[in-house]
Amino acid sequence: MTAAFRTAAVLVLSNLFYTPSFAGMEEGRMKSQVCAACHGVDGNSISANIPSIAAQPKQFIVTALYMYREGRRKSEAMSVFAEKLSNADLNDLAQYFSSQKLKAPVREPQADVLSKGREITEKNNCVACHTANLVGQQHIPRLAGQHQVYLLEQLKLFKAAQRGDFDGTMTSAAQALLAEDLDLLAEYLSTLNK
Ligand code: HEC
Ligand code: HEC
Structure with a gap:
């Protein structure tokens, strides 16, 4: 852009x-x-x-x-x-x-999903934009507690550069993600309760 x-x-x-x-x-x-x-x-x-x-x-x-x-x-x-x-x-x-409250996720994350998910989101600077708790800020969305199926679909679209992206920063950020990590990442984010 x-x-x-x-x-x-x-x-x-x-x-x-x-x-x-x-x-x-x-x-x-x-x-x-x-x-x-x-x-x-x-x-x-x-x-x-x-x-x-x-x-x-x-x-x-x-x-x-x-x-x-x-x-x-x-x-x-x-x-x-x-x-x-x-x-x-x-x-x-x-x-x-x-101003509405998000309902708590139905599932607890498994320990291995939790540690790997945390590692990926720190290594790839997801936390720098989406905040440490991944609750979002300003024009950057909350990821914590979102539906897993929806998150996975969006991650795939960003990685394929097919998701409308306001300023292009998210499409860039998704390029470093490994295709085999997307499932785990979506599961991890969906179970975060903040
Ligand atoms: C440079 C800032 C930045 C970084 C780094 C970043 N994001 Fe984003 N992300 C955004 C912005 C801005 C959007 C909103 C894009 C839009 O809708 O136009 C977004 C959107 C998303 C969405 C879509 C959520 C929804 O509700 O539609 C997902 C999922 C996501 N990011 C995951 C991640 C993950 C995982 C990482 C780390 C690999 C990451 N982001 C790194 C800025 C960033
Ligand atoms: C017929 C079902 C339907 C109705 C009615 C609807 N939406 Fe949506 N909405 C969706 C779907 C499906 C998506 C995800 C679309 C995509 O993949 O980009 C979405 C996405 C969104 C998003 C983006 C969320 C994110 O995390 O990226 C917002 C904000 C939103 N809708 C607000 C609204 C508002 C406000 C209204 C009422 C004026 C509304 N929607 C009506 C189905 C609906």
Whole structure:
């Protein structure tokens, strides 16, 4: 991605964040009804291939919705809902879902998965961006406690450079991962409880 494009993208996003309806918790709750069928009323999805969005950083939710709306992240399921959303909707929905609690994972990690997963995420600097507990920050998503099936699919897409990626940093980060580590990594991340 060129520097000029990156600057333009950051400007677009900062405009999104400074819309006046920044604090739209109640608006977000009302607008979220259409999302509940797939993501759950409180953002805890019960389908393995649909991500939970409870407790995702607010800025990440805005960014993801923006990417779907603009066709830069492709998803048949999401694009039809995202294309109707205004910038104010993005903020309100993000306010609502980021404030919801993520349910604890159903499984405990096995000791070997835990130690290998920790080693891979430290060696590859995943923790530098996604934070030490892998709960995400700013435009960087939470990985801890996300569905294993969904995580594995995203990792494969990033490694194949086929996942819409806001600034390209995640596609780069995925290149160093070994294909045979992806299953373990997805399992590890899905069992983290923070
Ligand atoms: C028909 C089911 C469906 C509906 C309704 C739906 N989503 Fe989604 N959503 C999905 C699926 C499936 C994905 C994963 C798509 C992909 O692979 O990129 C997704 C992904 C997302 C993501 C990205 C999460 C991540 O961790 O990357 C966000 C944010 C999101 N949806 C928010 C919403 C909001 C807000 C609404 C309501 C306006 C909504 N969705 C409605 C199915 C749905
Ligand atoms: C330079 C910062 C950076 C590093 C290092 C990084 N990531 Fe990411 N990651 C991101 C960003 C930014 C996104 C959001 C991309 C987007 O949706 O546009 C992301 C998205 C993801 C997603 C998708 C989650 C979702 O809910 O859709 C997964 C899975 C992921 N990263 C795993 C990892 C793993 C595993 C590592 C270590 C190998 C890693 N990341 C290293 C910045 C980083």
